[in-house]
Amino acid sequence: AAEWGYSPTNGPDVWARLFPQAGGARQSPVDICTSIASSDSNLEMKKLTFAYESQSDLRILNTGHGWKVEAPQSGSRLEGGPLGEDIYQLEQFHCHWGETSAEGSEHTVDGRAYAGELHLVHWNTTKYQSFAEAAQHPDGLAVLGVFFDVGNESNDEIEKIVSTLSEIKFKGQFTDIPDVIDPTTFLPSGLGYWTYLGSLTTPPCNECVIWIVYKEPITVTEEQLVQFRCLSACSGEAEEFIVKNYRPPQPLGNRALRECNA
Numbered sequence: 001a002a003e004w005g006y007s008p009t010n011g012p013d014v015w016a017r018l019f020p021q022a023g024g025a026r027q028s029p030v031d032i033c034t035s036i037a038s039s040d041s042n043l044e045m046k047k048l049t050f051a052y053e054s055q056s057d058l059r060i061l062n063t064g065h066g067w068k069v070e071a072p073q074s075g076s077r078l079e080g081g082p083l084g085e086d087i088y089q090l091e092q093f094h095c096h097w098g099e100t101s102a103e104g105s106e107h108t109v110d111g112r113a114y115a116g117e118l119h120l121v122h123w124n125t126t127k128y129q130s131f132a133e134a135a136q137h138p139d140g141l142a143v144l145g146v147f148f149d150v151g152n153e154s155n156d157e158i159e160k161i162v163s164t165l166s167e168i169k170f171k172g173q174f175t176d177i178p179d180v181i182d183p184t185t186f187l188p189s190g191l192g193y194w195t196y197l198g199s200l201t202t203p204p205c206n207e208c209v210i211w212i213v214y215k216e217p218i219t220v221t222e223e224q225l226v227q228f229r230c231l232s233a234c235s236g237e238a239e240e241f242i243v244k245n246y247r248p249p250q251p252l253g254n255r256a257l258r259e260c261n262a
């Protein structure tokens with residue numbers, strides 16, 4: 001099948017031809033219209049809690065659509081908030097960016113895009129036996145989204161990712177990150193978030209994600225984003241840089257958008 005991507009001929013506007021779920025009614029990302037977000041009291045009651053381990057030698061790979069760090073963490077736990085009684089476990093994290101820092105995030109806030117967006121992907125280990133199985137169910141995955149703002153201080157944890165990118169320039173290449181990575185450091189200090197039911201933002205666009213998008217961005221530098229854009233979408237010689245890999249907002253439809261000001 002023709003490879004999907006982000007160009008006019010294989011991008012978000014034509015995904016539904018190859019991946020029917022992409023045309024569904026609970027697709028992601030969405031524009032977060034802050035005026036319709038409802039602060040839901042029982043979200044405040046059940047605090048969203050997370051516990052991650054620090055890991056070294058995590059594998060980072062060039063997927064052809066960006067970089068992805070495989071971080072299966074049996075010891076990690078994400079629970080509470082919109083996740084009911086189930087426990088979700090970290091599986092991987094990756095991010096989305098744009099050609100310039102004026103764009104790049106997948107979710108937007110009142111029409112405003114950020115320079116990028118980090119996704120920490122978790123799966124429901126209470127109900128399902130594997131990640132692949134979880135991805136077939138409406139409550140199978142939980143993804144934490146964190147916006148990137150461009151500033152002067154480089155993000156030390158992101159720098160650990162950036163420092164490996166020269167080794168995975170081409171699609172299919174992977175390497176181990178020597179540094180110790182603690183996923184907690186990717187999260188902003190303010191833990192207020194929006195949450196809604198959505199999907200994977202790339203094909204196959206399974207409608208299996210409980211989205212939790214933090215309100216407060218973290219800061220990265222322009223140089224760090226420039227390094228992301230040096231990854232190649234191809235597996236060799238030809239150079240087609242991954243300069244943008246974000247899907248534009250999809251209709252919220254009649255989905256509830258809830259907020260929690262932790």
Ligand SMILES: COc1ccc(N2C[C@H](O)c3cc(S(N)(=O)=O)sc3S2(=O)=O)cc1
Pocket residue numbers: 092119121132135143199200201202203204206
């Ligand atoms: C067939 O089931 C599948 C289930 C999951 C996946 N994945 C690859 C996707 O690119 C993808 C996109 C994610 S995002 N941008 O956080 O919404 S998370 C994720 S994935 O690693 O889970 C592939 C097939």
Ligand SMILES: [Zn+2]
Pocket residue numbers: 094095096119201
């Ligand atoms: Zn993503």
